[in-house]
Amino acid sequence: MSYLEALRGALGEANVLEEPVELHLFSKDASLLRGQANVVVFPQDADQVSEVVKIAEAHKVPIVARGAGTGLTAGASPTEGGIVVVTTAIDSIEIDLENRSAWVGAGVINLDLSAAAAPHGLHFAPDPSSQSACTIGGNVANNSGGPHCLAEGSTTSHVLGLEVVLAGGEIVRLGGNAPDPIGLDLKGLIVGSEGTLGIVTKALVRLLPLDPDVRTMLLAFPTVESAATTVSQVISAGMVPAALELMDQRMVQAVENWLQAGLPVDAAAVLLAEVVGETEGVEAEAEIIADLGRANGATSVEVARDETHRATLWKGRKSAFGAIAQLAPDYYLHDAVVPRTRLVETMSAVYEIADRYDLTMLNVFHAGDGNLHPLVAFDASDPETNRKVHEAGDEIVAICLKNGGALSGEHGIGIEKRDMMRTTFTELDLDAQARLKEAVDPSGVFNPSKVLPAGSRCFDFGGVRRKELPEGVWV
């Protein structure tokens, strides 16, 4: 029996897509890289995922898990072919009010979870800009962040348990509502592993109480440096606001042109700051941020009057990527992180690189975390531009690493940054990561060729590396 027949038998024909146009649709995520799916399946629960895993292992076919496909690093692109496992049908939400947590299907959309929790005065803290589309399974796979991770941490800090299908089709429930599960933290290892260790079917997530009070403010600055300096000074002043988001002028203009949100288009940069907590605290903190902003030359400080006004300010920020479409057909978005004290110099270098390559660059990013998102708007159909975009991108990442940073803050490695892993980790570091992969996924069917560059596994630590395998081969 072929694996296609086996899949039809296990999931029913309605949940197995094989038409060329369907395969084409699911052969790419939101990155620029396309793969080629051999088949797309929609399992309804962990038992069906387990069947898929067993079939894939028996037939040595790669499995690529996919939620909404909003990932930006080709993590969900079936670049080695194989079975694309779409988790969107696994979409239950079971809220546990007493424990302030919820078991959530991998296919549940991030915003739907918070909407379901809101009537109970609770919310799920990670809020990627794609939260109206991205799924919890994708958030877990990429340890996603979002503006509010500054104070509350990324997805991994909010995952208390996982239902995951591992090698051999074994379904395990890791963690739970009780703190400190005993033994090695497999749950913590699987979060952020980009579907390379198993397929998460459900997550037990922490729900936080909604804040009693909030102040959201927009500060306009005459230079990007003055805005970035304000960010650094806010953190050094002993505060961790709920969010500190920075947009440069090009981005503000693009957003304003699209949304008419009343953003200050004349400013070189705007800073969106939000503080939460008890009223007494948020008032004091908002005042400190406003004072620091003014001391750095802020030309205006606008405090949200009410919830509607606040929503408008946030809509400007969260719609940024959608606004790019008016400028160019494609965009290339980076996700490097630098220590917050190096923000100003890194931003200067990033602009210099864009100017040198004559590229249209816009910036909108999680400044409080030092998490940059330089975005190049361009036309991918022009090979020369394509080359320049990628070369400039490599230079930007290199400068971030030189300034003590990391390759990715919240988007993951996927294929896009896989080969840059060697610039930040030693052979032994990568070998250790390859051993983690081998220990958990011995047959290598889970999302092969992602995250780790080929040849990461050394045969021994004397530095003898396995012969480089040809491109495209997975073992």
Add this chain to the structure above:
Amino acid sequence: MKSLPSDLARLATEPDTLAPESAEDVSSILRHASKEGLRVQVRGGGTRSGFGAPPTPDLVMSMENLTAVEAYEPDDLTLVVQAGARVDDVESTLIEHNQTAVLPERPGDSTVGGVIASGASSFKRGRLFGTRERLLEATVVTGDGRVVRGGGRVVKNVTGYDLPRLMVGAFGSLGVIVSVCLKLWPAPPDRATVTVDSPEAAAEVARPLAVLQDNESTRVYVWGTAAEIEAQTAKLGGGAEAGHHWPAGPVDRFGWSLRVPPANLTGAIERLPTEWRYVALHGVGEIRAASPRIDGAADLRSWAEDEGGRLVVTDSPEGGLDGFDPWGRPPPGIEFQKRLIAEFDPARVINPGRLPGGL
């Protein structure tokens, strides 16, 4: 035991105790141990040595000479420190800048590495999360002597597998922690401890730092600006003492860590045998307890495990467990845990027998 190679003999502080001075020394010791099949007990402050059921070690690796602060960036809220540094010393350095690493309060001689390896957390974990959420980067030496780094010195990172997080609560089974980068937090200057009538009273304030209940009373811990403290204290009905008064962990012949879903905490407290002393963390589901006798532990564990929790032995007198497993029922995915350990410590030399399932 056999005589040590000369490059290791210089590290001996006592017979069978070696105190490495660098990651390379740690590597040399572990390569020697792997080659000779020696069991190595890694020793920090010795405050959490009661976990598991380890056999008598052949060698003790004392982390006493690995105590340096390698980098402290107050404006970045990050600290890189060697694993042997005492928690007390680290927090004393940080508080000069009104910052904290949110490590356990009243740590005694605990070291940073020991806290991470045993998975211990601060009382403030209900608000600021536990130790595993504070670890940004770790440099470890695997059982076969490889020096390996994971994570990075930035507050947000998804660059490869989360090796640092895997070290939390691993008792060194994958590698000896040599140095770590920790995510710091501002420590507001004003703080108060408010005694309340019941844990439910704490619901009056939004996300307090901690709500602790022990045999005597229930206390809510708050911090912030003076105005915030005043407002929160008023909501809690007054009775505030300035400052934070953290309880010492109860100590007796047996030490326990009871971990239950937060909703089961009050039920768990009611089930504790009357002679047990305890500190319970509301909103977290953790109870640190101590007792003169083991009686009642089996029933308590059985109930806790049925509720999705655990009763873990953190200390016991020699021979006192009498067949009572220190961890209880093995965790799910134990085969995967074994395979991970086999990749990192193939000769199983680092702290064998400390983990659940006799690993």
